[in-house]
Amino acid sequence: MRLAAENLSGERGGETVFSGVSFALGQSETLLVTGPNGAGKSTLLRIIAGLLPVAKGHVAFSGGGEIFPDAGAACHYLGHLNGMKPALSIEENLVFWRDFLGEERLSPLEALEIVGLGEIAHLPFGYLSTGQRRRTAIARLLVSYRPVWLLDEPTAGLDRASEAQFAEVMRAHLSAGGIIVAATHLPLGLEGTQELKMGAGN
Amino acid sequence: MLALYLREIRLGIRAGSGAMTGILFFLAVVAVIPFGVGPDLNLLARIGPAVLWIGALLASLLGLDRLFQADREDGSLDLLLMAGSRHMVALTVFTKCLAHWTTAVLPLALITPLLGIFMNVPPGGLAAATLTLLVGTPAITFIGAVGAALTVALPRGGLLVSVLILPLTIPVLIFGVAASRGAVAEPDPFLPPFLLLSALTLFFAVIGPLAAALALRGAAD
Numbered sequence: 001m002r003l004a005a006e007n008l009s010g011e012r013g014g015e016t017v018f019s020g021v022s023f024a025l026g027q028s029e030t031l032l033v034t035g036p037n038g039a040g041k042s043t044l045l046r047i048i049a050g051l052l053p054v055a056k057g058h059v060a061f062s063g064g065g066e067i068f069p070d071a072g073a074a075c076h077y078l079g080h081l082n083g084m085k086p087a088l089s090i091e092e093n094l095v096f097w098r099d100f101l102g103e104e105r106l107s108p109l110e111a112l113e114i115v116g117l118g119e120i121a122h123l124p125f126g127y128l129s130t131g132q133r134r135r136t137a138i139a140r141l142l143v144s145y146r147p148v149w150l151l152d153e154p155t156a157g158l159d160r161a162s163e164a165q166f167a168e169v170m171r172a173h174l175s176a177g178g179i180i181v182a183a184t185h186l187p188l189g190l191e192g193t194q195e196l197k198m199g200a201g202n
Numbered sequence: 203m204l205a206l207y208l209r210e211i212r213l214g215i216r217a218g219s220g221a222m223t224g225i226l227f228f229l230a231v232v233a234v235i236p237f238g239v240g241p242d243l244n245l246l247a248r249i250g251p252a253v254l255w256i257g258a259l260l261a262s263l264l265g266l267d268r269l270f271q272a273d274r275e276d277g278s279l280d281l282l283l284m285a286g287s288r289h290m291v292a293l294t295v296f297t298k299c300l301a302h303w304t305t306a307v308l309p310l311a312l313i314t315p316l317l318g319i320f321m322n323v324p325p326g327g328l329a330a331a332t333l334t335l336l337v338g339t340p341a342i343t344f345i346g347a348v349g350a351a352l353t354v355a356l357p358r359g360g361l362l363v364s365v366l367i368l369p370l371t372i373p374v375l376i377f378g379v380a381a382s383r384g385a386v387a388e389p390d391p392f393l394p395p396f397l398l399l400s401a402l403t404l405f406f407a408v409i410g411p412l413a414a415a416l417a418l419r420g421a422a423d
Contacts, residue, residue: 049280070287072287073286079277081276081277082276083276083277083281085276087212087216088213096205097281
């Protein structure tokens with residue numbers, strides 16, 4: 001499996017926010033996207049996910065077979081928003097995403113155990129703190145399988161222990177042959193990563 | 203898709219949803235008409251089906267603007283769109299419409315017989331109004347989905363959605379009222395307008411979700 005971008009440009013509201021971005025990622029590889037606010041990190045992730053149109057260049061995902069025909073289908077996207085409904089319980093939220101996204105992996109309860117929310121799975125999502133909401137969103141990455149994880153500030157709102165836990169989760173994903181693209185200001189605790197500096201002259 | 207339908211139903215009946223608002227609005231509209239028109243029972247019976255249909259039409263527009271906006275605000279919409287290669291986006295929209303109709307519009311059709319009594323509509327007319335509402339209101343939801351998708355990025359798009367889609371719902375209203383009146387008033391026919399109403403629903407069930415899916419794709423930012 002391979003995720004590559006060639007000479008990619010991104011636009012936001014008609015203005016080019018970045019241009020000439022290229023990278024190639026194979027299995028078990030991580031790309032850290034860094035740069036100041038407004039450098040286009042989130043835009044880049046949304047373009048890879050297929051949520052924004054490509055302005056120039058192209059993004060290609062290959063080796064996914066019939067199940068993951070394109071980059072959008074092969075990606076888990078963890079954006080600033082968690083994609084959970086406050087009126088449903090944590091478990092109901094995860095059960096929905098597992099059933100909807102398909103490719104089941106862990107059961108929602110197992111995934112919640114890993115992120116340390118196993119005991120409060122019955123609570124409505126709306127009752128949770130910021131960090132707990134983030135951990136629920138991380139659990140979504142575990143209930144259904146996608147080879148590529150697009151993470152936008154994944155550790156925002158997490159405490160130290162949860163950060164370490166999340167690093168563990170990411171390592172497990174990488175060692176199973178996954179690909180991670182993460183936009184972040186904070187070190188994620190991963191070794192041997194490629195780095196893409198945005199907003200620095202390109 | 204079943205998972206999405208069940209989630210939407212759950213969200214629809216839990217606290218914080220607007221399902222009850224529609225029913226109360228419908229009740230309010232129909233209940234004040236007899237006071238405004240006066241106690242002329244024949245007149246009430248004559249305009250009854252039309253009032254029921256107009257009330258249900260306006261009530262079913264309430265809450266339509268939240269159809270995609272709620273999903274956009276919590277980030278679910280991105281994930282629903284990204285799953286496009288697994289579940290066609292138009293099909294996702296169709297499922298959401300169906301769930302919205304079940305929780306917010308179906309109750310309106312179900313209390314129509316009760317509200318029809320206020321308007322002195324004869325039993326045959328009550329049955330016809332309920333049946334036409336059951337068949338016709340899905341069309342309004344499917345048209346509404348297009349408006350909701352177009353205004354998904356607007357924070358106060360509620361009224362705009364109604365204004366955008368109201369002209370398109372006029373044919374549904376005309377044939378709905380014509381069929382319900384045809385059931386009781388000789389010599390007006392019941393079947394032709396009823397079949398046209400069914401055709402409108404089937405037509406918009408295809409066009410609506412496709413157009414809404416395109417609009418949602420275009421609105422991504």
